[in-house]
Amino acid sequence: MAQLIRIGIAGLGTVGAAVLRILAEHSNQLELRAGQKLVVTGVSARNRTKDRGVDISALQWFDDPVALARSPDIDLFVELIGGENGPALAAVTAALQSGKSVVTANKALLAGHGMMLAALAEANNVCIGFEAAVAGGIPAIKVLREALAGNNITRVSGILNGTCNYILSRMENEGLSFADCLREAQKLGYAESDPTFDIGGFDTAHKLALLTTLAFGVGIDRDAIHIEGIESITLSDIRAAEELGFRIKLLGVAERTSRGIEQRVHPTMVAKSSTLAQVMGVLNAVSIDADNVGRITLSGPGAGGAATASSVVSDLTDLAAGTTQKPLGLPVASLATAVHMEMQRHEGGYYIRLNVQDRPGAVAAIATRMAERQISMESIVQRHSGPRLAASGPVPVVLITYATSENLVREALEQVERDGFLDEKPQIFRIERE
Numbered sequence: 001m002a003q004l005i006r007i008g009i010a011g012l013g014t015v016g017a018a019v020l021r022i023l024a025e026h027s028n029q030l031e032l033r034a035g036q037k038l039v040v041t042g043v044s045a046r047n048r049t050k051d052r053g054v055d056i057s058a059l060q061w062f063d064d065p066v067a068l069a070r071s072p073d074i075d076l077f078v079e080l081i082g083g084e085n086g087p088a089l090a091a092v093t094a095a096l097q098s099g100k101s102v103v104t105a106n107k108a109l110l111a112g113h114g115m116m117l118a119a120l121a122e123a124n125n126v127c128i129g130f131e132a133a134v135a136g137g138i139p140a141i142k143v144l145r146e147a148l149a150g151n152n153i154t155r156v157s158g159i160l161n162g163t164c165n166y167i168l169s170r171m172e173n174e175g176l177s178f179a180d181c182l183r184e185a186q187k188l189g190y191a192e193s194d195p196t197f198d199i200g201g202f203d204t205a206h207k208l209a210l211l212t213t214l215a216f217g218v219g220i221d222r223d224a225i226h227i228e229g230i231e232s233i234t235l236s237d238i239r240a241a242e243e244l245g246f247r248i249k250l251l252g253v254a255e256r257t258s259r260g261i262e263q264r265v266h267p268t269m270v271a272k273s274s275t276l277a278q279v280m281g282v283l284n285a286v287s288i289d290a291d292n293v294g295r296i297t298l299s300g301p302g303a304g305g306a307a308t309a310s311s312v313v314s315d316l317t318d319l320a321a322g323t324t325q326k327p328l329g330l331p332v333a334s335l336a337t338a339v340h341m342e343m344q345r346h347e348g349g350y351y352i353r354l355n356v357q358d359r360p361g362a363v364a365a366i367a368t369r370m371a372e373r374q375i376s377m378e379s380i381v382q383r384h385s386g387p388r389l390a391a392s393g394p395v396p397v398v399l400i401t402y403a404t405s406e407n408l409v410r411e412a413l414e415q416v417e418r419d420g421f422l423d424e425k426p427q428i429f430r431i432e433r434e
């Protein structure tokens, strides 16, 4: 008789219900792969009577996810509640302490407590699977943690938040404002009623923190990430990018440089012909540069019940088959403390949009401030939106720089602001050249 692995699932929402469905539908195939039958025996959620589209009547019900995590009737615990602290943290900690491996899709939990939880897992000789926590259905964790073991990784970058990518794609394709696209995303269920976590870049940063650890063998440190969101992007930025041969994407980038590890999340101009520029709508992508294999780019659904559950089930199958992977790739004790490169030292090209008062000599003065700091300009375009009037208002001026450093650009723009030519704060996007 085949052996049985008993699974407890806490959280039966979008992802949890899809996991139950996939486990039921693929039961025979998963048993053959794992060498044991994967059987859900216990579940926990808040509302016992809610219709979840799957039959849970035969399963043991737990009001308290911690009690499920500790139950002697399960061998493996799946956390699909969400949230950095609260019941998710309590239940995952309890499961690991009682010697059970855990599968979770919770990036906030791992970005905040991943080091402690991975150490706890190692101490108890169990594992944590978190394929679903980064880029939903894309198997980026497995690629970094297992498939690229024979490489030194130099860079990981990606479009890691479907909500932001959807909003930026709609702005470009439909000519809608940021606010309109956000409202639309909320109506379609792509964005939360409080969208700050997504559009402010924090969700991307949590995922980037995990990718950085797996790529470079350093501890998880989300506080080292420079974060900017997409809230300030206007339609005129999107159109200017288009005319210059770029597309604006919210990227998470982690890179090993000679000055340390750079980790940043911000709107980025990428060439329209680049692979990442082709990733539109709610899709995600992860691009990895490694010394032996070169570049690998994976793209696909970064969210959604079925796609995310696909990654959860992959982890469950690995665990049932007996994987002994360290949660963070290397033992926690051997993860290095990273030397972090500050954003001020970032080097690259810049897109700068200035709203300049229409005064004689203003543009020339701005060019001078740039030249004083040896910032070379690839282009400088004064963009009039309509027929020129005698007493016209501020004029958008778009500057594209060659590679320079962040602190020089900031210094020059502070000086331009002090000169009194600007009507509003400059808009600055970094350019990523592939």
Ligand SMILES: NC(=O)c1ccc[n+]([C@@H]2O[C@H](COP(=O)([O-])OP(=O)(O)OC[C@H]3O[C@@H](n4cnc5c(N)ncnc54)[C@H](OP(=O)(O)O)[C@@H]3O)[C@@H](O)[C@H]2O)c1
Pocket (backbone or CB within 6 Å): 010, 011, 012, 013, 014, 015, 016, 044, 045, 046, 047, 048, 050, 063, 064, 065, 079, 080, 081, 082, 083, 087, 105, 106, 107, 132, 133, 136, 302, 303, 304, 305, 308
């Ligand atoms: N949705 C996605 O596309 C996606 C993609 C990638 C990662 N994730 C991650 O997956 C996790 C789950 O997301 P989701 O979208 O499935 O969330 P969700 O639809 O809001 O479901 C959350 C579930 O947790 C249950 N829950 C909440 N508080 C609880 C408590 N104190 N005790 C027991 N159960 C509790 C809820 O119970 P009730 O149903 O009874 O209210 C619900 O079933 C999160 O960490 C999220 O970041 C989601």
